Amino acid sequence: MNLGGNIRARRSSLGLTLDALSRRVGVSRAMLSDIERGAKNPTVKVASQIAEGLGCTVSQLLGEPASGSPTLVRRDERRVLVDPRSGVERHLLSPAFQRRGIEVLWYVIPPGRGTGAFPPHRLGVEEHITVVQGRLECRFGSDEAGLAAGDSLFFPADVEHDFHNPGPEPCHYFLIIDSSRAGAAPSPNESSAQVAGRPRTRSTTSSARPR
Secondary structure (H helix, E strand, C coil), rough: CCCHHHHHHHHHCCCCCCCHHHHHHHHHHHHHHHHHHCCCCCCCCHHHHHHHHHHHHHHHHHHCCCCHHHHHCCHHHEEEEECCCCEEEEEECHHHHHHHHHEEEEEEEECEEHHHHHHHEEEEEEEEEEEECCCEEECCCCEEECCCCCEEEEECCCCCCCCCCCCCCCEEEEEEECCCCCCCCCCHHHHHCCECECCCCCCCCCCEECC
C-alpha cells in the first residue's frame, strides 16, 4: 500500500498543487506533504477529506484494484487503514464492486473512541450500517441514532457524519457506501435516515433523535 504516492499521483493528474489541494480539503500543506512523502499516516477523517477533494474514495487511494471478475480477499490480505490517533480500523472487504460505486467496509472502533467528522459526500451517496458487536453512536447532519448489536441504519451521506463508540468494548460494524447514484437527487422515500428499516422522523424515540 502506497497511500502517499497514490495521493500525489491523483493530485498531479488533476493539475492541483499542494496549496490548491490544501485549500480544497481543509488540511494544511505541511500535513499533505508529510502524508505524500510517507512521513505521517493520516487519520481516517483526514484520509476521507483528501479523497473527497480528489474526487475518489479512500479505498482507491489505498490502491485496491477494481475487478469485474470474482475476487477472493483473505483476511490477512485486506487493505487496512489504522487511525494513528484513535486506533480506529478501516478494512476494505470488496475490491470487486468498486466499478459499480459500491464499497463494503468493516470498521472496528475501540471503547470511548470515534472516527471524527467525515465531510459530506456528493449528493446521491448513501451509507448503510449494521452493528455486529458493541454500541455505536451515529451523527448525521443535525440528527443522531444510537445502535446496538444487530441494529442497522441507512442515511443519505451528503451531510457531515461521524461515529463514536460509547461502550466498554470494541464496536464492530459493517459499512456499505453506495456511490452508484452520486450526483442524483434521492427519491422522496429515500431522502431520510432509517433505523432497522423504519423511517426516522423528528418524533422518533432516543434511538434516532435530533441533536
